[in-house]
Amino acid sequence: MxxxxxxxxxxxxxxADFLLDKVSKRIRNRRFSQYNLDPSNDNLTAFLLLQGTDNEFVRSYFNYIRMRIRVSRCAFINFALLIVAAIIFVTASGKASWVIMSFVVLVGTMLAGLALWSWYRFSDLFAKQVSRMYQAKQQNG
Structure with a gap:
């Protein structure tokens, strides 16, 4: 298994990365613009910024945020798929009623919504930290 x-x-x-790519780019572009950074700048990536640092805490912190982005992004897709699977299961079991179906859809939608909200917050935090790190690098030369 x-x-x-x-x-x-x-x-x-x-x-999930493919489905949320456009929203992710909007989050990144909005955050970079707030820090007066050019979103089309190819040097504005966490990968390139982290190559220039020996600070293990900073590397771990970015990895931590990135992992949370991936987990919440996948949870969103998994919960959405779980709603469909639960509806099929309840329908196939012959015990489908509007109460059970409503419960399945409500709980599934809440979980998917929370996962999507978490993904959005983590993605924004990641873009904010990249922006801050890039500005600090520019100021320090």
Missing amino acids: LAVAYPIGIFIDEA
């Missing part, structure tokens, strides 16, 4: 679960997780992560 583990041999199947890990690749499926990778596929879900890539699908």
Whole structure:
């Protein structure tokens, strides 16, 4: 089972990245603009900024935020898929009622919404920290 679960997780992560890419770019561009940075600047990436630092705390912090982005992004997709699977399961079991279906949709939507909200907040935090780090690097030469 583990041999199947890990690749499926990778596929879900890539699908979530693809589905949320435009929103992610808007978050990044908005945050960079707030810091008077050019969003089209190819040097404004966490990868390039972290190459120039030996600070292990900063590297770990960026990795921590990045991991939370990925987990919340995948949770959003997983909860959305879980709603569909639960509806199919309840319908197939023959015990479908509007109360059960409403509960499934409500709980699933709340969980998906919380995951999406978390992803948005973590993505914004990541862009903010990249912006701050880039400005600090520019000021320090």
